[in-house]
Amino acid sequence: MATKLPATDVVVIGLGWAGSIIANELTDEGLDVVALERGPWRDTAADFNLASAPDELRYVQRQELMLRTAQNTITARNNPSQTALPMRSWGSFHPGNGTGGAGNHWAGITFRFQPSEFRLRSHLTERYGAAAIPQELVLQDWGTDWTEMEPFYDAFDKITGLSGKAGNLKGEIQQGGNPFEGPRSNEYPTRPLRQPYGPTLFAETARNMGYKPFPVPSALVSEPYTNSLGVTMGPCTFCGFCTNYGCANYSKASAITTILPVLVRKSNFTARTNSEVLRITRDASGKRATGVVFVDTSGQEWEQPAELVVVTAFTFENVRLMLLSGIGTPYDPRTNTGTTGRNYAYQTANGVQLFFDDKNFNPFIGGGAVGMGIDEFNNDNFDHSGLGFFGGGSIRVTPIGAAPINNRPVPPGTPSWGSEWKRQTVKNYLSNMSIGCEASSYTTRNNYLSLDPTYNDHLGRPLLRLTFDFPENDLKMAQYCTDKVGEIAKAMGPRQIVKSPSKGHWNTVPYQSSHVVGGFVMGADPKTSSVNKYLQSWDVPNVFVVGASAFPQNPGYNPTGTVGALSFKAANAIRTLYLKSPGALVQA
Amino acid sequence: MKTLVALLAGVAGLVVSLAHAQSGDASFEQVERGRYLAVLGDCAACHTTATGKPLAGGVVLKTPFGDLVGANITPDPDTGIGRWTLDDFQGAMSQGISRGGYHLYGAMPFTAYTKVTKEDNAALWAYLRTIEPVNNPVVPNQLPFPFNIRLSLVGWNFLNFTKGEFQPDPAKSVEWNRGAYIVQGLGHCGSCHTPKSLTGGDKNGQFLQGGTLDNWYAPDITADAHKGIGSWSSDDIVQYLKTGANRFDIASGPMAEMVEKSSQYWTDPDLKAVATYLLSVGGGGTSAPAPIAADDKGMAAGKAIYADRCAACHIGSGEGVPNLFPKLASAPLVNNDDATTLIRVVLAGGVAGATNAVPTAPAMPSYAWNLSDEDVANVLTYVRNSWGNSAPRVSPTDVATLRKQLQQ
Numbered sequence: 001m002a003t004k005l006p007a008t009d010v011v012v013i014g015l016g017w018a019g020s021i022i023a024n025e026l027t028d029e030g031l032d033v034v035a036l037e038r039g040p041w042r043d044t045a046a047d048f049n050l051a052s053a054p055d056e057l058r059y060v061q062r063q064e065l066m067l068r069t070a071q072n073t074i075t076a077r078n079n080p081s082q083t084a085l086p087m088r089s090w091g092s093f094h095p096g097n098g099t100g101g102a103g104n105h106w107a108g109i110t111f112r113f114q115p116s117e118f119r120l121r122s123h124l125t126e127r128y129g130a131a132a133i134p135q136e137l138v139l140q141d142w143g144t145d146w147t148e149m150e151p152f153y154d155a156f157d158k159i160t161g162l163s164g165k166a167g168n169l170k171g172e173i174q175q176g177g178n179p180f181e182g183p184r185s186n187e188y189p190t191r192p193l194r195q196p197y198g199p200t201l202f203a204e205t206a207r208n209m210g211y212k213p214f215p216v217p218s219a220l221v222s223e224p225y226t227n228s229l230g231v232t233m234g235p236c237t238f239c240g241f242c243t244n245y246g247c248a249n250y251s252k253a254s255a256i257t258t259i260l261p262v263l264v265r266k267s268n269f270t271a272r273t274n275s276e277v278l279r280i281t282r283d284a285s286g287k288r289a290t291g292v293v294f295v296d297t298s299g300q301e302w303e304q305p306a307e308l309v310v311v312t313a314f315t316f317e318n319v320r321l322m323l324l325s326g327i328g329t330p331y332d333p334r335t336n337t338g339t340t341g342r343n344y345a346y347q348t349a350n351g352v353q354l355f356f357d358d359k360n361f362n363p364f365i366g367g368g369a370v371g372m373g374i375d376e377f378n379n380d381n382f383d384h385s386g387l388g389f390f391g392g393g394s395i396r397v398t399p400i401g402a403a404p405i406n407n408r409p410v411p412p413g414t415p416s417w418g419s420e421w422k423r424q425t426v427k428n429y430l431s432n433m434s435i436g437c438e439a440s441s442y443t444t445r446n447n448y449l450s451l452d453p454t455y456n457d458h459l460g461r462p463l464l465r466l467t468f469d470f471p472e473n474d475l476k477m478a479q480y481c482t483d484k485v486g487e488i489a490k491a492m493g494p495r496q497i498v499k500s501p502s503k504g505h506w507n508t509v510p511y512q513s514s515h516v517v518g519g520f521v522m523g524a525d526p527k528t529s530s531v532n533k534y535l536q537s538w539d540v541p542n543v544f545v546v547g548a549s550a551f552p553q554n555p556g557y558n559p560t561g562t563v564g565a566l567s568f569k570a571a572n573a574i575r576t577l578y579l580k581s582p583g584a585l586v587q588a
Numbered sequence: 589m590k591t592l593v594a595l596l597a598g599v600a601g602l603v604v605s606l607a608h609a610q611s612g613d614a615s616f617e618q619v620e621r622g623r624y625l626a627v628l629g630d631c632a633a634c635h636t637t638a639t640g641k642p643l644a645g646g647v648v649l650k651t652p653f654g655d656l657v658g659a660n661i662t663p664d665p666d667t668g669i670g671r672w673t674l675d676d677f678q679g680a681m682s683q684g685i686s687r688g689g690y691h692l693y694g695a696m697p698f699t700a701y702t703k704v705t706k707e708d709n710a711a712l713w714a715y716l717r718t719i720e721p722v723n724n725p726v727v728p729n730q731l732p733f734p735f736n737i738r739l740s741l742v743g744w745n746f747l748n749f750t751k752g753e754f755q756p757d758p759a760k761s762v763e764w765n766r767g768a769y770i771v772q773g774l775g776h777c778g779s780c781h782t783p784k785s786l787t788g789g790d791k792n793g794q795f796l797q798g799g800t801l802d803n804w805y806a807p808d809i810t811a812d813a814h815k816g817i818g819s820w821s822s823d824d825i826v827q828y829l830k831t832g833a834n835r836f837d838i839a840s841g842p843m844a845e846m847v848e849k850s851s852q853y854w855t856d857p858d859l860k861a862v863a864t865y866l867l868s869v870g871g872g873g874t875s876a877p878a879p880i881a882a883d884d885k886g887m888a889a890g891k892a893i894y895a896d897r898c899a900a901c902h903i904g905s906g907e908g909v910p911n912l913f914p915k916l917a918s919a920p921l922v923n924n925d926d927a928t929t930l931i932r933v934v935l936a937g938g939v940a941g942a943t944n945a946v947p948t949a950p951a952m953p954s955y956a957w958n959l960s961d962e963d964v965a966n967v968l969t970y971v972r973n974s975w976g977n978s979a980p981r982v983s984p985t986d987v988a989t990l991r992k993q994l995q996q
Binding site: 044045046049050051052224226229230231232233234235237239248249250261262265 | 897900901909910911912913937939942944945946947948949950951953954955957958
């Protein structure tokens, strides 16, 4: 039996980027906010000590910052005819845990999605005709547009201190930036990071081939920066311990380096860590949430009544919590009805590795998000007529730092142990580099999320079941884009290039990216979306569900910038619209 | 929430009636003035524990003579100062004599508070009568023999205590006099920043030239150009006290607590007055020593350690990052003779203070586990003799001694 706590105005579930942004905005509004976080409290001072933070064994091999699969995992299968099995260790993606969430261990690459992405189906239909869209794809518009999104991207820029160079300032194309960007209202808050040799060589070659290289937008600040909340960040030192790690230098933006220092000082904010939400409670009508029930580490259950419930956990948990709470109708791929779990998408990770004889890239110098990219083969930036697929990828060289356990790049055919392996390691460690292509993932009818019929978590609740395989569309696109990368690689003059486009079936083992999206998507039509353009549940208007779970499909960019913008968008809607008139903000 | 408000109102009503019964009428203005003076004097530093009720006592002060504990100064009649009169309070503040006639230990800075005017004491008293009475027995004196004998304090006072209210200097500005009144009196800056004699009294001839307490060195805050804050502008000082950080430094340790609990709430005129006064206080007048040569063996070793362990934050040139990582070049703390705080933060690390204006609260990691005594000595010797700094060498023995003390 849950013990009832005093009521609060707002309960926020999960204290990563989305939860921290929204909690901060709503406490500014004067509301009492209780935030519940499944994992531990984390902050730079206590957890990411400079003397111990760069520890590959601890943070990469043993995945210190990730959710423990014993606590909660997912089951996975490629298609509905199979039986899903639980993931016992994280491979393909890395759900985070604790304050800061996945935003602690992220790389920091922070693109804005392009204006056409928010109306993808309409855009492709206008340009190529409805018949050109492959049958297998379920493409949707987001129910919002660029003018509605841009101010909130700008707000996220100012929280994170993004470093980069504008490519499109108020409609004027800028030299040195990404010309495919949507019009920005402001330049990046901090200058681009200085570029290591690998990205420099890539950019030179790409420029000579007629492409327009630009510094990858980065949440690692390039110079001292005090953000819009008064919190200060220090310049990135290229130590190379970003992805999978917390930043010891206060350089990588995360909720803990940019928002929580301010939030914890507020008397109308309460954070309860190590507190796992079991379900959202509703009144007899089912149309109004009354709060949440959560469990602490002693197994004690607590009921937290609240006027407003904001769900800001990772994609998987957002969707699972909706399924467990009965909010929305579960999606059924056979009948194509229901929306909870619909439109799950991922990403294809493609790349080309280059082995040189005469170069020294000092690959240990790096950052999660330092590098140069081109966007000519991303999304619909190139003509897809007659290609037989849609989508594309962001092509870039971003040396993340070559730590010793995982970075032993040797050419194919090298033995995996022994003296020849050692010789090749020595020969190639300094003189190899990679060009990556992180590419779009479009949804299909059979890629979805549901509750697993067999496996439960330690609290007895069904695990989330992920049904996913790469669409034919995405595999064709991956091959095409990787070949384009290969052309640039060849022009750079290496001894050997190794192309690795995504191929075959998706599987859970090799890490690709944590960019899992969809399952509780936004849109203009409640038949095909779960939340409206304000991230408000169609069915239960005092529930907002914010995160990458709202993406109807995934463009060839990293998602966090858009998660940040959607968080500001939802908070703004609550502040300016919902509080004045609590209820559905969009009539279906 | 409503119940809580009602409860507080009830308690407040009780206290007010008690105050009326004992000390007559206290106007809103007087209580409010007293509240500000209690903040100005940072009474909470010694009388409020991190988790305790306001001014209910219990903060342990480590002195070279043993532990003293901040008393309960709430109006609780049994364990606080509920039975005191204004005269008792005045006696404690200006003469160091508690109710009942026994002498207070010098950890209660009555040597500074003696300068507080009678009017200010009356306001402070009026405020203290209004706070929530808390029953919290505190044994203030936990000193070993012979220091636990209060009679010994008669001799101590003879050596270390000059009674008397602050006398304004008519030759100086009103602002300067206000600053002097705060610094010398209620602000009791000398309690940490003035060196101590063998008996623990202030060496008033070296007022504000730096003191060591509880394994922290409070640096010289005179206008000395090398060791003091002579190169800081008045605005720099105001900003430091108001926010905990300025372009040179960021407060940590006991100073961070002082900024958090006290000086961030001082009025702008008071902050300016303090800055004006501090910049008029001359330093020791000794000339800066010649820096140790860069080719010295310890310096060379220190330089390498600095590049590996320190330069990422404090920058290769010792410039630091404003509001985040303190500047080491031309820093008073770095150039002072006593390196206790520097050794301490390298060994134990530290977390900077946070205020609403500067909320970051960055941290310095502990290097005790991976730097030897000799490494710490070398890197600090290098920091203290680079980029315009010059200060005596840090010895491995100093490091070893502090390492041991910090482990206790």
